[in-house]
Amino acid sequence: DTEVTQTPKHLVMGMTNKKSLKCEQHMGHRAMYWYKQKAKKPPELMFVYSYEKLSINESVPSRFSPECPNSSLLNLHLHALQPEDSALYLCASSPSRDRETSNSPLHFGNGTRLTVT
Amino acid sequence: GENVGLHLPTLSVQEGDNSIINCAYSNSASDYFIWYKQESGKGPQFIIDIRSNMDKRQGQRVTVLLNKTVKHLSLQIAATQPGDSAVYFCAENREADGGATNKLIFGTGTLLAVQP
Numbered sequence: 001d002t003e004v005t006q007t008p009k010h011l012v013m014g015m016t017n018k019k020s021l022k023c024e025q026h027m028g029h030r031a032m033y034w035y036k037q038k039a040k041k042p043p044e045l046m047f048v049y050s051y052e053k054l055s056i057n058e059s060v061p062s063r064f065s066p067e068c069p070n071s072s073l074l075n076l077h078l079h080a081l082q083p084e085d086s087a088l089y090l091c092a093s094s095p096s097r098d099r100e101t102s103n104s105p106l107h108f109g110n111g112t113r114l115t116v117t
Numbered sequence: 118g119e120n121v122g123l124h125l126p127t128l129s130v131q132e133g134d135n136s137i138i139n140c141a142y143s144n145s146a147s148d149y150f151i152w153y154k155q156e157s158g159k160g161p162q163f164i165i166d167i168r169s170n171m172d173k174r175q176g177q178r179v180t181v182l183l184n185k186t187v188k189h190l191s192l193q194i195a196a197t198q199p200g201d202s203a204v205y206f207c208a209e210n211r212e213a214d215g216g217a218t219n220k221l222i223f224g225t226g227t228l229l230a231v232q233p
Contacts, residue, residue, distance in 0.1 A: 040226075043161065044223075056220055058220075105163040
């Protein structure tokens, strides 16, 4: 079991649906991340939140909308997705993203397997 | 994109042998590197890390070597066991936002297959 919990584990949605992925950590970490992983590929960074503020957006399409309600929670709102958005969506956390203290590993959840039909 | 490759490199070893997984990184300014293990159906799991002011770090059955001159990282696993079978990713910490923060970028990954 990981200390980063993601729900749901699996999600199937149509292209007109709106759904949300949820992530929770209780390690007191102040940085949280969304990564997208296609089969046989490495995780690709989507968003970084630092102290509940969006720090990095890797030019992700607006049909993906992140939200950080508090320091323990991270959501990813999905709307009007395409079949090519089907992937494993990974959430991660780390103590901080300050340049001086950012050399610490990210802790990953087990992901949400998303299928867009 | 930053991660390129249609195929997952595979390393096949016999149980009990030592494994060496290699990784090349591209950014000479990267100052922190991590090895992750990812089993089927799970998220990446931290194995070991190394800062750029070191060239070797040892853990339990694992050793990471860093050669900054040729921008190369390796993971050595001693006495490889069937439970070590997984995909292994190296990751580098790169500057972002004009140096205000960092982002962790993953390498291509290597599938380690341990034969009993």
